[in-house]
Amino acid sequence: MSSATGDSTSKTPQLTDEIKEQFLKKDASKGSRVSGKEWKIQKKAFRVKALGVKSSWEKRQLQREKDKQTNAKLKEMKDERERERKEKIQAIKERREKIAEKERYEKLATIMKAKKLDRLKRREKRNKMLKER
Structure with missing residues (x-):
């Protein structure tokens, strides 16, 4: 039991420098406390200072x-x-243009054939008339 009493004497609160400053040193600019409890330690707001x-x-x-x-890889992709x-769009456009051009040439070919036939008929008529004379 004597060790317990010895421990209790060794457990007397040791004042650290921080506690001494809080108790003994008062900031005059803050004035007195409203509650009148001047012996209480002034608590500071809990803010984590090194968050970043x-x-x-x-x-x-x-x-x-x-x-x-x-990001470069994503942009490249x-x-x-x-x-x-x-x-793909360009290939589709070109294919459609080729098809349209082909159809146009086919129409022109039919027209040209008709014109050629007309010419040939006229020539034949002329030749026939010349032969009949």
């Missing part, structure tokens, strides 16, 4: 580099898809 720095600069630089590479899409 979670990773080292090198890690952030590496992450930025990875992000840049990823999007550009590739867009290029392929435009090529």
Whole structure:
């Protein structure tokens, strides 16, 4: 039991520098407390001061580099898809133009054949008339 009493004497509160400053040093600009409890420790607002720095600069630089590479790859893939899409559209347009041109030439060919036939008929008529004389 004597050790318990010895422990109790050793457990007397030791005033640290911080506690001493809070008790002994009073800021005159703050004035007196409204409650009148001047012996209470002035509490400070709990704010995490170092929220922003979670990773080292090198890690952030590496992450930025990875992000840049990823974004570049994504952009390249999007550009590739867009290029392929435009090529398909261009091929479809060209094919349609060729079909339209072919149809136009076929129509012209039928017209030209008719004109040629008319010419030949006229020539034949002329030749016939000349032969009949």
